[in-house]
Amino acid sequence: MEKYAGKSILKRIAIGKMLFYSKGEQIVQRKSVTDVDAEIERYEKAKETAIDQLHGLYEKALKEVGETGAAIFDVHSMMLEDDDLNDSIRNMIESQKVNAEYAVAASGDNFSKMFAEMDDEYMQARAADVKDVAERVVRILYGRHDASNLGDEPVILIAKDLAPSETVQMDKSKLLAFVTELGSANSHTAILARTMNIPALIGVPVGEEMDGRIGIVDGNTGTLIVDPDEDVLKRYEAKREEEERQRELLQTLKNKEDVTLDGKHIRLYANIGSVGDTAKVLSNDAAGIGLFRSEFLYLEKNDYPTEEEQFQAYKTVAETMAGRKVIIRTLDIGADKQVDYFNLDREDNPAMGYRAIRICLDRRDIFRTQLRAIYRASAFGNIAIMYPMIISVKEVQEAKAMAEQVRAELRAQGIPYGDVEQGIMIETPASVIISDLLAEEVDFFSIGTNDLTQYTLAIDRQNAKLDAIYDSHHPAVLRMIQMVIDNGHKGGCWVGICGELGADQTLTETFLRMGIDELSVTPASVLPIRKIIRETDLGRSK
Ligand code: PEP
Ligand code: MG
Numbered sequence: 001m002e003k004y005a006g007k008s009i010l011k012r013i014a015i016g017k018m019l020f021y022s023k024g025e026q027i028v029q030r031k032s033v034t035d036v037d038a039e040i041e042r043y044e045k046a047k048e049t050a051i052d053q054l055h056g057l058y059e060k061a062l063k064e065v066g067e068t069g070a071a072i073f074d075v076h077s078m079m080l081e082d083d084d085l086n087d088s089i090r091n092m093i094e095s096q097k098v099n100a101e102y103a104v105a106a107s108g109d110n111f112s113k114m115f116a117e118m119d120d121e122y123m124q125a126r127a128a129d130v131k132d133v134a135e136r137v138v139r140i141l142y143g144r145h146d147a148s149n150l151g152d153e154p155v156i157l158i159a160k161d162l163a164p165s166e167t168v169q170m171d172k173s174k175l176l177a178f179v180t181e182l183g184s185a186n187s188h189t190a191i192l193a194r195t196m197n198i199p200a201l202i203g204v205p206v207g208e209e210m211d212g213r214i215g216i217v218d219g220n221t222g223t224l225i226v227d228p229d230e231d232v233l234k235r236y237e238a239k240r241e242e243e244e245r246q247r248e249l250l251q252t253l254k255n256k257e258d259v260t261l262d263g264k265h266i267r268l269y270a271n272i273g274s275v276g277d278t279a280k281v282l283s284n285d286a287a288g289i290g291l292f293r294s295e296f297l298y299l300e301k302n303d304y305p306t307e308e309e310q311f312q313a314y315k316t317v318a319e320t321m322a323g324r325k326v327i328i329r330t331l332d333i334g335a336d337k338q339v340d341y342f343n344l345d346r347e348d349n350p351a352m353g354y355r356a357i358r359i360c361l362d363r364r365d366i367f368r369t370q371l372r373a374i375y376r377a378s379a380f381g382n383i384a385i386m387y388p389m390i391i392s393v394k395e396v397q398e399a400k401a402m403a404e405q406v407r408a409e410l411r412a413q414g415i416p417y418g419d420v421e422q423g424i425m426i427e428t429p430a431s432v433i434i435s436d437l438l439a440e441e442v443d444f445f446s447i448g449t450n451d452l453t454q455y456t457l458a459i460d461r462q463n464a465k466l467d468a469i470y471d472s473h474h475p476a477v478l479r480m481i482q483m484v485i486d487n488g489h490k491g492g493c494w495v496g497i498c499g500e501l502g503a504d505q506t507l508t509e510t511f512l513r514m515g516i517d518e519l520s521v522t523p524a525s526v527l528p529i530r531k532i533i534r535e536t537d538l539g540r541s542k
Helices: 035-063 067-081 083-096 098-118 121-142 186-197 228-251 275-283 295-299 307-320 357-362 364-382 393-412 428-432 435-439 448-457 462-467 475-489 507-515 523-535
Strands: 002-005 007-010 013-021 155-159 175-180 201-202 214-218 221-225 266-271 288-293 325-329 384-387 421-426 442-445 493-499 517-523
Touching: 007 013, 007 186, 013 175, 013 221, 013 228, 035 067, 035 083, 035 098, 035 121, 067 083, 067 121, 067 175, 083 098, 155 214, 175 186, 175 214, 175 384, 186 201, 214 228, 221 428, 228 523, 266 275, 266 325, 266 493, 266 523, 275 307, 275 523, 288 307, 288 517, 295 307, 307 325, 307 364, 307 384, 357 364, 357 393, 364 393, 384 393, 384 442, 393 421, 393 435, 421 428, 421 435, 428 435, 428 448, 428 475, 435 442, 442 475, 442 517, 448 475, 475 493, 507 523, 517 523
Parallel strands: 013 155, 155 175, 175 201, 266 288, 266 517, 288 325, 325 384, 384 421, 421 442, 442 493, 493 517
Antiparallel strands: 002 221, 007 201, 013 214, 214 221
16 A cells, blocks of 8 residues: 545545556557567557547537537547558568558658648648647557556556646546646636536646555545555545545435525526536526536637537526526636647646636637627527636727627628626736726626635746645735625626636635625635625624
């Protein structure tokens, strides 16, 4: 039995088989082989597995994002069946007597270069696809896993690091827990783990030798136990059952109002990152969605999601929520959420760089596509829009002008849309200080405490070394929250919190006393927070 200490992201216990996940550029070694036929046979088998995986991904994408979004997996399957690519791989194994991994990687590179040099823009764009397909086959040949294919059994995923774009592609039903060596407690990968309600640890030294062994993730103490002794395993199984009983107890709070003992009603909403998370919002009985991080639709893809794909995603969420509020945050790309196809320049300070509303107001075609999709979907439910990373009144006016332009276009085309509230995220000190002016422009404020803490304390939320002093309870942050609530109310706005601090149960009563109108939290935090709201009496002094 081995024990490793780390930092916990979510206080739960998971027990299961560990799977080591390694990503990125694969180093492919050239090796000589003697049995050429056996090597070709290995390749053929890996190819068939890859085609099976791609068919599975096609079906999954078809359900989640529709035909246009799924088509890419069909293109990838066809590439693998392509005679020229297959001839090249087989010839290389035969004539150079090399291993299949090398032949696939080298042929993939050659074809990718050939596509990149073509005149036709469509063909140039296929260069990345050939590379992607070749990497899939190489991974299979090496017996490695990829983000979208974790195997059949649920696992504890261990990795050196995980990017949000990888986490979002993982099949959530196959994940018992995450354990990573790198990453910070405030990164979007950590936030995703909380949204999925799975235990996660960071800062744990992990390695390939852990693959396939039994692990226990103890989110209460921040410990990973590898190959537990029988009595330890039994003890943890009992603890896990107790957790389950506590969760069941909370179920009695379903269908109860979010109201304090003295009668103040609170909007208790949930945060989501994907269409699939909506099921958790409903099963935890949240009254709405207070933050739909729409950028994850972009992170899951290899190319810009079309208006139709986005429309389908927003419409599905709006319809599923059946009249409950759905607040869609417009694209918040940049910083730790990087997407290759945006071709963003490398920056020294990406958190303070070209991101979020700054990109949207600059690359207006992207913004317009998203706004059209949101407004079209608004005819199917109760949708609101919120703009991220605001620092000035001018930005809000420009975003609203874009929204007005989109509404005019839709009217001219006879396309229906609903009544859509417009709000902003308050996540920069600048927006706090001018919140009186901003309140005149919008219907609501939603305080993003993750970034507000980062920018107020000048602490990079991605820097794991600074986790200990990244303090969202800092008086400066709490005073800012009070200021925003007061200015919002004076200006006729309702005010909520959608950052992780909103789910901090030690502060729920404080927020209620400050006058907060809405809290948007991870789906699993809804019922515990409801319990506190219903036990709070604001009429009684603290
Ligand atoms: C925040 O900054 O608090 C927030 C909710 O947005 P994100 O975590 O996605 O940056
Ligand atoms: Mg933010």
